[in-house]
Amino acid sequence: MLTYIARRILYSIPVLVASSFISFTLLTEAGDPLANLRANPRTNSPQILHHLTHVYHLDQSLPVRYWYWVQSVFTQKFGVSLLTSQPIWPDITRAMGHTLQIVLLAQLISRVLGVAVGIYSAIRQYSVFDYTFTTVSFLGYAMPTFWLALILQILFVDIYLHWHVRIFYTSGLNSGVTSSTWSLDRLQHIALPVITLTVVSFALYSRYMRATMLDVINSDYVRTARAKGLPERLVIMRHVVRNALIPIVTVSALSFGGLLAGAIVTETIFTLDGMGFYFITKLNQLDIYAVMAYLMVVAVSIVVFNLIADVLYGFLDPRVRYD
Amino acid sequence: MAEPILSIRDLAVEFRTEDGVVHAVDGISYDVYPGETLGIVGESGSGKSVSTLALLGLIPQPPGRIASGTAMFKGTDLLKMSKHELRTFRGDEVAMVFQDPMTSLNPVLKVGYQVAEAIKTHYPKVPDGEVKSRVVDLLRLVGVPNPDVRVNQYPHEFSGGMRQRAMIAMAIANSPSLLIADEPTTALDVTIQAQVLEVLKNVQAETHAATILITHDLGIVAELCERVIVMYGGRIVEMGDVHTIFRAPRHPYTIGLMDSLPKLTEDEEWLRPIPGSPPSLINRPSGCAFHPRCFLTQGRARCHDEVPELRKAEGTEHFAACHFSDELIGHHSKFSEAVGAAGGQGSN
Amino acid sequence: MTEPTARVDPPPGVVSAGVPVDVAAAEGMEVEARSQWSYARRRFLRHRLAMIGLVGLVIVFGAGALAPWVAPYTFDQIDLTNVLHSPTTVGHHFFGTDEIGRDYLSRVIYGIRTSEQVGLVVAVASTLFGLIMGAIAGYYRGWADNLIMRMTDLFLTIPVLVMLLVTAALLGAGNQWLITGILAAFFWTPIARIVRGVFLSLREKEYVEAAKAVGAGDLRIMFRHILPNTLGPIIVNATLTVADAIITEAFLSFLGQGIKPPTPSLGVLVAGGQQFPQDWWLTVLPGLVLVLIVVCVNFVGDGLRDALDPQQRRVRA
Numbered sequence: 001m002l003t004y005i006a007r008r009i010l011y012s013i014p015v016l017v018a019s020s021f022i023s024f025t026l027l028t029e030a031g032d033p034l035a036n037l038r039a040n041p042r043t044n045s046p047q048i049l050h051h052l053t054h055v056y057h058l059d060q061s062l063p064v065r066y067w068y069w070v071q072s073v074f075t076q077k078f079g080v081s082l083l084t085s086q087p088i089w090p091d092i093t094r095a096m097g098h099t100l101q102i103v104l105l106a107q108l109i110s111r112v113l114g115v116a117v118g119i120y121s122a123i124r125q126y127s128v129f130d131y132t133f134t135t136v137s138f139l140g141y142a143m144p145t146f147w148l149a150l151i152l153q154i155l156f157v158d159i160y161l162h163w164h165v166r167i168f169y170t171s172g173l174n175s176g177v178t179s180s181t182w183s184l185d186r187l188q189h190i191a192l193p194v195i196t197l198t199v200v201s202f203a204l205y206s207r208y209m210r211a212t213m214l215d216v217i218n219s220d221y222v223r224t225a226r227a228k229g230l231p232e233r234l235v236i237m238r239h240v241v242r243n244a245l246i247p248i249v250t251v252s253a254l255s256f257g258g259l260l261a262g263a264i265v266t267e268t269i270f271t272l273d274g275m276g277f278y279f280i281t282k283l284n285q286l287d288i289y290a291v292m293a294y295l296m297v298v299a300v301s302i303v304v305f306n307l308i309a310d311v312l313y314g315f316l317d318p319r320v321r322y323d
Numbered sequence: 324m325a326e327p328i329l330s331i332r333d334l335a336v337e338f339r340t341e342d343g344v345v346h347a348v349d350g351i352s353y354d355v356y357p358g359e360t361l362g363i364v365g366e367s368g369s370g371k372s373v374s375t376l377a378l379l380g381l382i383p384q385p386p387g388r389i390a391s392g393t394a395m396f397k398g399t400d401l402l403k404m405s406k407h408e409l410r411t412f413r414g415d416e417v418a419m420v421f422q423d424p425m426t427s428l429n430p431v432l433k434v435g436y437q438v439a440e441a442i443k444t445h446y447p448k449v450p451d452g453e454v455k456s457r458v459v460d461l462l463r464l465v466g467v468p469n470p471d472v473r474v475n476q477y478p479h480e481f482s483g484g485m486r487q488r489a490m491i492a493m494a495i496a497n498s499p500s501l502l503i504a505d506e507p508t509t510a511l512d513v514t515i516q517a518q519v520l521e522v523l524k525n526v527q528a529e530t531h532a533a534t535i536l537i538t539h540d541l542g543i544v545a546e547l548c549e550r551v552i553v554m555y556g557g558r559i560v561e562m563g564d565v566h567t568i569f570r571a572p573r574h575p576y577t578i579g580l581m582d583s584l585p586k587l588t589e590d591e592e593w594l595r596p597i598p599g600s601p602p603s604l605i606n607r608p609s610g611c612a613f614h615p616r617c618f619l620t621q622g623r624a625r626c627h628d629e630v631p632e633l634r635k636a637e638g639t640e641h642f643a644a645c646h647f648s649d650e651l652i653g654h655h656s657k658f659s660e661a662v663g664a665a666g667g668q669g670s671n
Numbered sequence: 672m673t674e675p676t677a678r679v680d681p682p683p684g685v686v687s688a689g690v691p692v693d694v695a696a697a698e699g700m701e702v703e704a705r706s707q708w709s710y711a712r713r714r715f716l717r718h719r720l721a722m723i724g725l726v727g728l729v730i731v732f733g734a735g736a737l738a739p740w741v742a743p744y745t746f747d748q749i750d751l752t753n754v755l756h757s758p759t760t761v762g763h764h765f766f767g768t769d770e771i772g773r774d775y776l777s778r779v780i781y782g783i784r785t786s787e788q789v790g791l792v793v794a795v796a797s798t799l800f801g802l803i804m805g806a807i808a809g810y811y812r813g814w815a816d817n818l819i820m821r822m823t824d825l826f827l828t829i830p831v832l833v834m835l836l837v838t839a840a841l842l843g844a845g846n847q848w849l850i851t852g853i854l855a856a857f858f859w860t861p862i863a864r865i866v867r868g869v870f871l872s873l874r875e876k877e878y879v880e881a882a883k884a885v886g887a888g889d890l891r892i893m894f895r896h897i898l899p900n901t902l903g904p905i906i907v908n909a910t911l912t913v914a915d916a917i918i919t920e921a922f923l924s925f926l927g928q929g930i931k932p933p934t935p936s937l938g939v940l941v942a943g944g945q946q947f948p949q950d951w952w953l954t955v956l957p958g959l960v961l962v963l964i965v966v967c968v969n970f971v972g973d974g975l976r977d978a979l980d981p982q983q984r985r986v987r988a
Binding site for chain 1: 437
Binding site: 015019023026027029138139141142143144146147150151153154157158261264265268269279280283284286291295298 | 925965966
């Protein structure tokens with residue numbers, strides 16, 4: 001098992017190098033990183049531009065610049081943004097924290113609810129509960145997150161304007177003063193983004209859980225369990241759910257990898273200082289080093305969680321063995 | 324004759340499907356006596372499995388429905404029991420072994436655990452150590468090598484034959500009075516089949532359980548069973564003891580079945596299958612279900628109009644459901660000599 | 672021992688050696704021969720949700736396709752006297768007007784047209800491409816397989832939206848067909864995987880060996896023998912891709928990296944409505960149409976899946 005993990009990690013290094021090089025190439029070719037500075041009359045003096053060009057090695061060839069970037073990753077924690085001259089790492093970690101709070105909350109709620117509803121729907125197939133939630137899931141799954149987010153935003157802005165009471169905030173992470181992570185103010189601010197993300201995730205998980213449950217419920221070994229005289233409750237819990245959860249858990253673990261990418265759209269709409277918002281903003285400004293930092297963080301996260309998912313799968317399903 | 328341990332009367336099971344109502348079992352009646360091995364033979368779709376699944380309440384009730392009948396087991400009607408009561412019988416007094424060992428065991432639980440589950444469900448007070456040693460003993464009884472090691476393994480580490488043995492162990496764990504084996508060897512290689520049949524024989528000898536053996540293989544019936552029921556189209560067409568039926572069958576279907584078997588000791592040029600195909604259980608042929616494929620009917624209207632009753636031949640316990648079964652008296656199947664020689668039961 | 676009496680022979684005309692008896696004719700029943708596809712078609716037509724979805728799609732996509740005749744106005748007809756009017760029956764502005772007086776219903780209908788063009792073209796292109804790649808990878812294996820698999824893995828390791836945004840940003844967004852191309856370039860991977868899987872499992876089957884023994888060439892084997900088995904999941908996947916592509920394009924346009932105004936797409940419309948939260952119809956209505964399209968496509972996809980790959984829950988007799 002350990003050799004398997006070691007091998008996987010070793011394999012992922014060239015993949016990361018390759019993808020980082022490709023991204024770097026694409027981004028640097030995309031445009032002039034100093035374009036914004038050139039446009040700004042305060043910063044476009046030839047001396048400043050020349051100085052920056054030299055410091056950031058912009059006059060060197062691509063592979064050299066790539067190498068400098070790699071160096072900055074390790075020695076300076078992703079270095080400094082070309083545009084703002086601010087170090088990147090503190091910005092990213094702050095954005096990460098905010099994103100994780102929202103996304104983890106949403107994932108937790110949606111998974112727990114989704115699994116519960118999926119199990120119950122499968123046990124009581126064709127019941128009113130089942131039909132109701134199947135429809136809800138269909139709609140939730142079909143709804144693009146940006147639309148849901150906007151609807152919620154409009155709704156709550158409307159409520160405020162008509163009844164002058166703020167139930168949930170529709171933008172930002174807090175009102176004015178930087179509040180602590182779990183204050184009521186913060187919760188009121190992240191409520192809508194969390195709801196938005198939960199709905200789609202919930203729809204997915206409940207449908208998936210229901211499908212796997214139904215698959216398992218009709219299998220032969222469940223019939224054997226019943227034939228042994230096991231009470232139905234134990235048949236469901238011990239035999240059906242246990243087996244149905246395996247694919248769900250692995251899919252779940254896999255999706256964790258992408259969480260760090262942030263909910264780009266939701267964060268944009270609600271103006272939240274998270275990874276997704278960071279990415280879009282920096283991309284539009286073509287702030288190369290910042291975008292690269294974002295891509296690397298996301299890529300590493302995905303690789304790590306893919307590995308965790310695979311190992312987890314080996315634990316849960318004894319038929320899978322790694323050598 | 325001793326009292327039957329199981330008495331089924333007029334059992335009818337149907338399924339509601341998109342294409343119509345499937346009459347899987349259409350009014351069958353038979354008895355099972357303690358300690359005997361009863362074979363039920365028939366093609367796929369004859370209703371042989373469904374009838375026993377109905378006994379244990381394992382028919383999913385929304386599409387399925389027990390339309391009528393009683394099944395008296397040790398004084399209580401299994402078909403009228405509540406789910407809860409039936410649960411206490413399942414796995415304890417009445418146990419079942421299923422057809423496909425590859426999928427009948429839960430892949431993520433250890434084999435020993437699953438066998439132990441059968442015991443613990445009905446006797447929760449038994450201490451774990453005792454349960455474990457009983458499981459090892461059971462595995463040893465069914466011929467699983469190294470039972471103390473195997474008990475902690477997972478199903479995918481067992482071969483097909485071993486899994487079926489484990490299933491048998493699971494079924495006999497609580498010494499049931501009635502064991503139902505639904506095509507236990509169909510999914511196995513022929514050599515493994517022989518081994519598993521041996522296991523069933525031993526198990527029978529050890530536990531003295533009455534056994535219902537469902538199969539489509541006449542060879543297995545010949546080897547293991549004392550009495551046999553032949554089913555066709557959801558009905559019983561012939562019933563009696565194995566020797567008599569093999570020697571002198573009295574239903575055209577049974578004759579057809581035996582004729583279609585190649586005989587090792589003779590030179591046969593052609594195989595003789597029964598012409599036609601099994602009937603649809605939704606639109607069954609009127610009258611006798613077999614008449615479209617029957618060589619005895621010769622176009623006689625009675626076969627088309629009237630459902631034949633299961634009638635006893637004079638002075639025997641040999642039943643046949645054919646209007647003209649008397650015409651088959653004196654008919655000897657091609658296995659007569661073999662049966663006569665081996666049976667030692669007088670071959671007049 | 673008595674002599675064995677004469678065996679009762681089958682009546683003349685019924686030969687036992689394997690000639691089938693016409694049971695059906697004997698019973699007076701008519702039996703129709705049915706092909707596999709007609710079974711699938713029957714099952715599909717019986718699926719109620721799929722039928723609802725199909726009708727919905729025909730209406731919506733039909734409106735889009737026939738936009739010039741269905742829409743009351745063109746999508747860029749400016750009428751500054753009628754700005755930001757809520758939905759009304761006056762002047763057929765059933766969906767209201769936008770901030771420069773353009774009829775919103777027309778814009779939505781033209782938006783549908785753009786979206787459906789993108790969706791359908793992406794689905795077809797990516798399916799074809801994925802089919803070819805998957806077939807090559809699955810059938811020939813070796814270095815081609817490795818290469819193609821690495822490519823699909825690459826797409827798996829990064830969130831698609833991120834990749835799309837980066838690509839769109841680099842290539843300069845705006846043109847509808849450029850976006851279509853980019854989307855197609857990303858959507859072929861799941862299809863390739865499915866097709867590869869089927870080819871991998873089927874190429875070992877006996878009938879392929881038999882075909883080879885008879886001298887069938889590779890292409891013939893791939894097309895005639897193996898490919899038909901992939902059609903089921905491919906059709907389902909292609910259908911769902913239509914919805915996926917439409918939604919993704921909406922996302923991209925919403926974030927400013929997809930299709931840019933004045934060409935209306937549903938995503939562009941929703942994005943435009945963001946600036947006027949008071950005028951709810953600007954955001955809600957195009958979004959509703961999007962949801963409708965996706966729900967209908969999913970219904971149809973479900974129905975197709977049931978029809979082409981039914982799970983039979985039979986109790987063995």
